[in-house]
Amino acid sequence: MTIDIKENVFASVPDADGRFGDYGGKFVAETLMFALAELESVYRKLSVDPDFQQELDQDLAHYVGRPSPLYEAKRWSRSIGGARIFLKREDLNHTGAHKVNNTVGQALLAKHMGKPRVIAETGAGQHGVATATIAARLGLKCQVFMGEEDVRRQALNVYRMKLLGADVVPVTSGSRTLKDAMNEAMRDWVTNVDDTFYIIGTVAGPHPYPLLVRDFQCVIGREARRQAQEQTGRLPDALVACVGGGSNAIGLFHPFLQDEAVAMYGVEAGGHGIASNQHAAPLTAGTPGVLHGNRTYLMQDADGQIMHTHSVSAGLDYPGVGPEHAWLKDIGRVNYVVATDDEALRAFHTLTRVEGIMPALESAHALAYAEKLAARMSPEQVIVVNLSGRGDKDIHTVAQIDGIQF
Amino acid sequence: MSRIAGRFEQLARQGRKALIPYVVAGDPGLDVTVPLMHRMVENGADIIELGVPFSDPMSEGPVLQLGHERALANGTSLRGVLELVSEFRKRDADTPVLLMGYANPVVHMGYAAFADAAAAAGVDALLTVDIPPEEVAPVNAELQRVGMDNIFLVAPTTPTQRIQRITGAASGFIYYVSLKGVTGAGHLDVADVARHLELIRGHSSLPVAVGFGIKDAESARAVASVADGVVVGSALVNAMAQAIEGGGDHEAAMAAAIALLVEIRRGIDNAAS
Structure with a gap:
């Protein structure tokens, strides 16, 4: 398939359903659909709000x-x-690492939504550290899910997260790596969806995460x-x-x-x-x-x-x-x-x-x-x-x- | 009329509530599933919900995660699950069988190929945890083509307008998730469930079954007093796992599950009377 890139197709994705062509979408359990809709509507407002953008720019300049x-x-x-x-x-x-660009942004969203607790999945630990860091700064409760295998491979980052006040949960299911950490973060989110913001670390997950990350x-x-x-x-x-x-x-x-x-x-x-x-x-x-x-x-x-x-x-x-x-x-x-x-x-x-x-x-x-x-x-x-x-x-x-x- | 609709109608005439046991196909062994299904029917199951194991069961609590892992280690595949249903159908043409699982194995087989194979095997309905109404059109078209029901979840967080959208796409029955959480969680609030069921019934005449968090005769009785059906999963899977951990064989595991099922049936029937 080829496309004419002079047309601004790149600004047209994702569409309203979170699709990039055949990809993307919102394949999650019903309990989370409400939380995704809430996040999408808050983000749509804040992404064009000059005060929010200024706050983000300040953080990127002086904190990052x-x-x-x-x-x-x-x-x-x-x-x-x-x-x-x-x-x-x-x-x-x-x-x-680059991870902090995103955690600063999502943590500001969490703050605006009044969520006192953030969770994250992490593989190498960089996204976990970046999340724990911004949680410390904003005074948010933070729990990071990490595959048991990665906890072993990345002991230094595990300790960094603990120093920052985060609770690191080793995940023992499946292959005990990043994908299983993401499963466990989803399970936590479904359980604590009222007070918890899930800071996803990459451009994957259900819409609107690929867009906002x-x-x-x-x-x-x-x-x-x-x-x-x-x-x-x-x-x-x-x-x-x-x-x-x-x-x-x-x-x-x-x-x-x-x-x-x-x-x-x-x-x-x-x-x-x-x-x-x-x-x-x-x-x-x-x-x-x-x-x-x-x-x-x-x-x-x-x-x-x-x-x-x-x-x-x-x-x-x-x-x-x-x-x-x-x-x-x-x-x-x-x-x-x-x-x-x-x-x-x-x-x-x-x-x-x-x-x-x-x-x-x-x-x-x-x-x-x-x-x-x-x-x-x-x-x-x-x-x-x-x-x-x-x-x-x-x-x-x-x-x-x-x-x-x- | 689908086998599921027929079963709920029959139960309504009898003034009884549906007992819907869930087990993971292939757990604790591939040889257990079909005999277990027959014995569950003999001991009061009205509809059987077979879990299709998946490598990444994101909505399952620890008990069912292990069930999925054991089933996969035993070599259970989606095609294998369909073979088990075919085998079950040789001796039972009446009991509805519902497959519950995750999108990817079905997506990978292809919706049309899955619908054909599942209908041929005698499967009555599909419930995919991670295919909400927003994503369901292509799979629903295939299920409808072969006359299969699509079972949707309604959650405590589902807003009223969405309930309408979900019930519009659903058939067979509505599955109300009794709590915010994963399967096997332990904070069931029956008054809250009753409020939500009332809301759902305001939008749909489909029967409503309730699952997540029902583990014994008492919780089953409480839920049956407000719902049309009760789904029990983690408690049965756990009973089998405990039996095997205690040195029991597959027969002992089945016996443990059936003993719990009988107790839960009694709880449900106490509510109805």
């Missing part, structure tokens, strides 16, 4: 530390010998667009971002979707390789289905059961993906590709050694693909990579793989 720099990785670009690579430094945000993350792309023009005098030739649920990628891509000449690459977690079946790449190797409130591409077996995924990065270890990505794949606007665990680990080490910037393993997937892409391009061309988070949280994982004992 925006705008984040667009940094030209000259030494790394030269060593590859192709395009100029610029890094959008979301790793420099307060709490160390996109809106809160688009600050990344808006800044990058302006910064690229200031620094290079034109728009970039290509954008690269990793895709788990896909919030950092949508945040970077969305403000450029109508710029026909800007190519876009969403990099999924290739794990041990697509052929191994141990990966987390639903757009590359999955099929459409329904999970966690929306219709999208999923990793599923022949009976429609959700498959266990694998990625070295807990933040990408998820069998679904935001519905807007599913749509962007089908209409051919964004190219979805993979980077394996090994490729991401190599990129982690390369950027650390060549630029003195230690990326999150999630972001390292984008870097790994950007390196290949840059090599095929000319030195006059420009790539912007979303460096969605910093790698401190992954030092333990990397050390373990390298056989280092502390």
Whole structure:
């Protein structure tokens, strides 16, 4: 399927039912339908309310530390010998990742709705930390659901959340990772829907979450667009971002979707390789289905059961993906590709050694693909990579793989 | 008239309320489900609700989550569940069978293929927890084509206008979720349930069954005094799991479930009289 991108189709999705083409929607239990309708109507009002926008902008500037720099990785670009690579430094945000752009926004919604309690799911712990952080600042009660397997892998972030006053609940059902944490958060929400706001961390889930998370993350792309023009005098030739649920990628891509000449690459977690079946790449190797409130591409077996995924990065270890990505794949606007665990680990080490910037393993997937892409391009061309988070949280994982004992 | 509508009519004539037991197909074993269904019918079940196991059962409490996990570990698939219903139908042509589960296995099979296979197997109705009226049109078209009922949930949070929309798309009966929470939760408020049932009945002449949080003869009696039917799930699944944990075999598990079912039947009949 192709579309004429001169027409402003990108502003027309999602439609009133939360659909991006065939994807998205509201596939949840009846008990939650009322809460989603309430959230949608509050958000519709606040998203055009100048006071709310000003409050959000203030927080983004003075609490998160925006705008984040667009940094030209000259030494790394030269060593590859192709395009100029610029890094959008979301790793420099307060709490160390792009996740906080969204939690600041959703927590303000919770405050305006008078909800005293927030819950969140988390994989790597970055969204959990960002939620616990803003909950501490606004004095909201906070509970974070995290798969038992991820609690083990990300012990440092678990302790960070506890220091921030959040209650971290290890989830022992299913595969004990991000998808199960999301199941458990939904169960909590259905039980405590009167006083609880569910802060979803990615552009997935039932409508209006894919819309509002996109809106809160688009600050990344808006800044990058302006910064690229200031620094290079034109728009970039290509954008690269990793895709788990896909919030950092949508945040970077969305403000450029109508710029026909800007190519876009969403990099999924290739794990041990697509052929191994141990990966987390639903757009590359999955099929459409329904999970966690929306219709999208999923990793599923022949009976429609959700498959266990694998990625070295807990933040990408998820069998679904935001519905807007599913749509962007089908209409051919964004190219979805993979980077394996090994490729991401190599990129982690390369950027650390060549630029003195230690990326999150999630972001390292984008870097790994950007390196290949840059090599095929000319030195006059420009790539912007979303460096969605910093790698401190992954030092333990990397050390373990390298056989280092502390 | 559908088997479900017929069953509720028959019960109404007799002045009885429907007992609707829920078990997860394939739990505790694939060989248990069909004999258990027959024994539940012999011991007072009016409609059987078979849970279709799913890897991510988002509305289930801990007891049914484990039931789904055990059933999947036993190799239960949606097609396998349909085979179990076919097997059940060889000896029982009268008892309505309702499948309850999540969207994705049905979506993956395809609505048309599912409707054909389910109707051929003798399934009477489908209840998908995560397909609300907003998303139901394509599946409803297929269910109607083969004469199957679509059972919808109404929740304590459902506003009045939505009740109208839901009852408009529903057939068979309305399933009222008695509490805000997951299956097996323990904070049932019968007066509150009664208020909501009155609201629902103001919009629909369909029978209303109540589920979530009914666990014994007393809670079943209380709910049956206001509802047309009582759904019991987690308590039965838990009774079987406990029996097996205590060293019992599948026969012991079935016996435990049936003992509880008989007690609950008595509770319901006490309310009706």
